[in-house]
Amino acid sequence: MTRVGFLYPGYSAEDDYPAFQRLLGDDVELHLVHTLMREDAHRVDALLDVGGADVLGEGARELRARGVDSAVWACTSGSFVFGWEGARAQAEGVAAEAGAPASSTSFAFVHAVRALGLSRVAVAATYPDDVASRFADFLGAAGIEVAAWSGRGIVTAAEVGTLPADDVLDFVAANDHPDAEAVLVPDTALHSAGVLDALEDRLGKTVLTANQVSVWEGLRLAGATAPREGLGSLFRAGAGAAAAVER
Template sequence: MTALGILYPGHFAKDDYPRIEQLLGSDIRVDLIETGADADPYPYPATADRTDRLERSVEALRLSGAEAVVWADGDGGFGRGWEGAHAQVRALARAAGMPASSTSFGFVHAVREVGVGRVAVAAPYADETTALFTDFLRAGGLEVAAAHSARGATADEVARWGERELLELARAADTADAQALLVPGTALHTASHIAALEDGLGKPVLTANQVTVWEALRLTDRRVNAPGLGALFTREPIVQV
C-alpha cells in the first residue's frame, strides 16, 4: 500500500480525491487533509503566503503514514513565482519529513510526462491570476500558446460546474497549435470528466486535482495505469526530476 498525502484548501472539490483513488484501482491510498481556506478564495490574492498553514497541517499526514505530500493549491504555488514556490515546497518537505511538491510544479512535470512543450490554459481565475500561472509555466520551460480566464467566477460557482461548463471553458482556451490543455483550479470537479474532455479536444487534458495525485505518485516512484484519468495515467516512463 502506498499512502499519498494531499494538503487541500477548503472543501470545494475535495470529493474528487476519493474518486481518483477509486479510478486508480490499485494499492494506492489518498489521504486528504483540509488546511482551511478563505470563505471564497476566487478571486484571491494570488501572492498569498500559506506556508505556516501548511506546516501546521503536516502532523496529521505523518500519523496517516503518508510517504509524500503535495500542496493542492495553485495560487499558493505559482502566485509566489518559480523561486518562491520552490522555497515553499522546501519548507513543507522539512516540516513533513517527506518528499513534497505542489500542484503548480505538478503541472510542469505532467506536461513533460505527456511529451509536449506547447500548451493552452483554461483557467477558472481572474485574468491577472491566469497571467501568473502562465508566467510560472514559462519559467518551467513551457510554451503557452493561448490562455482563457473564467474571470468573475467564484470558487463556489466553479465547484458546481459539470461536464458542459468544463467543455465550454476548455474549448474557449484551446487552439490548434496547443499540444495539450491545462485546467488549473483545485475547486473544479474534473476527475469524472477527463476522458470526455480529451475526447472532445483530441489531445491530453491535465487538470489540477488529477495532476496533484499524479505528482504525489511521482514523488513515491509509483506508476499506475488508469485510462479513466486520461493520457497522463497511460504514459511511460514516469518523469524523473
C-alpha cells in the same frame, strides 16, 4: 500500500479525491487534509495567505502523523502566485513538516508537461485574468510556451466547484488553441475526475487538470508509476513518462 497526502484549501471539489481513489484501485490510499482558507477569493493577497507557511505547516504535520509516502499542496493558484522560487521554497517547507517528498499542483503541471514530452500548451483557467496570467508566467519560467491563455473571471473556489461536467467540457474546448499540444486547466476547485477521458476525446489532444496532475505527482513522488486507465493520457503513460521528469 502507497499512501499519498494532499493539502487541500477549504471545500469545493474535494470529492474529486475519493473519485480518483475509486479509479486508482486499492493499491494506493489518498489522504486529504483540509487547510485553512481565511477568505475564498482568487485574488493575489488572499492566495498568498492561503499558501502561507503557517497554514501549510499545520496540515503537513497532520499528514506526517498519517504516515504518507509523499505530499502535495493541492492548490495551483496558492502556489504559482509565489513565483518559481517562492513555490519551490513552499514545497520544501511542506516536505520538511510532512517528513516526505513534496510538491504542489503548479509544479505538477510542469512535471506532467515535461513527462509527456510537450512544449506548447493552452491554458483554460477559471480565474480572473490577473491571476490566470501569473500561471502563464509560471509556465514560461519552466520553458513551456503558452500559445494562448484565458481567464473565466470566477472569484471564489466555491463557485468553481459548482460547475457541471458539460460546462467544464464546453469551457475547456472553447479555450483550446490549434498550436497547443495540450490544454491545461489549473484549478483544484474544478471537478474533473469524471471527465478526463471525455475531455481528451472532445479535443483530440492531451488535457491536464489540476486535481489529475496533483494525484499523478503524488504517486510519482511515492514511486507508484504503473500505467492506469480511465484517468487520461497522463496516467496511461506510466513509468516511462514519470521517469522522464528526472532526466
